[in-house]
Amino acid sequence: MASGAMRLRAGDALLVVDLQRDFCPGGALPVPDGDKIVPLANELIEEAVAADACVVAVRDWHPPGHASFHEKGGPWPPHCVQNSAGARFHDDLRLPENAILVSKGMALEQDQYSAFAVEGFADRLRSVGVRRVLIVGLTQEYCVRESALDAVAAGFETHVRLSGTRPITLEKGREAVEDLRHAGVIVEDGEDKS
Numbered sequence: 327m328a329s330g331a332m333r334l335r336a337g338d339a340l341l342v343v344d345l346q347r348d349f350c351p352g353g354a355l356p357v358p359d360g361d362k363i364v365p366l367a368n369e370l371i372e373e374a375v376a377a378d379a380c381v382v383a384v385r386d387w388h389p390p391g392h393a394s395f396h397e398k399g400g401p402w403p404p405h406c407v408q409n410s411a412g413a414r415f416h417d418d419l420r421l422p423e424n425a426i427l428v429s430k431g432m433a434l435e436q437d438q439y440s441a442f443a444v445e446g447f448a449d450r451l452r453s454v455g456v457r458r459v460l461i462v463g464l465t466q467e468y469c470v471r472e473s474a475l476d477a478v479a480a481g482f483e484t485h486v487r488l489s490g491t492r493p494i495t496l497e498k499g500r501e502a503v504e505d506l507r508h509a510g511v512i513v514e515d516g517e518d519k520s
């Protein structure tokens with residue numbers, strides 16, 4: 327384990343963000359090496375289960391013709407359409423049966439990059455005693471970034487395991503890391519800031 331890495335314990339939540347087939351190589355909106363983080367995600371899930379921490383599986387879950395798609399003038403090719411093969415979690419991801427499932431981007435006219443944009447999510451975590459969150463997943467500069475910024479703003483001690491994320495573009499990924507640090511998110515496994 328990397329030095330300084332958060333050790334999961336009861337009262338923590340592990341958020342696995344958008345580790346879906348469409349965001350992995352071969353998918354509709356592939357992140358370079360997006361699938362390479364699956365083994366680490368599985369390790370952390372095992373650690374969470376053993377420690378009685380919550381596991382939260384966040385997924386992009388769009389209706390057909392979603393506002394974020396090119397056909398509607400949005401920035402993205404169609405991806406993670408509800409119930410499509412591409413919207414499934416990566417085949418090798420081993421989520422526990424009691425994982426909390428959070429679906430975002432479900433409203434036709436509105437995109438959601440952050441898990442905390444889903445109404446009631448922060449309260450749900452608080453209601454089960456969560457104080458710290460550890461975030462991994464895709465993509466580093468959109469949904470991981472936004473989720474982490476919202477988590478810290480909501481008062482959670484927020485960690486992002488950088489080796490458990492991947493950006494679409496390296497430059498935007500680096501910018502995201504700076505934004506996270508600036509906001510008080512604990513970025514683990516990061517390279518030197520200079």
Ligand SMILES: [Zn+2]
Nearest residue numbers: 386394406431
């Ligand atoms: Zn999306």
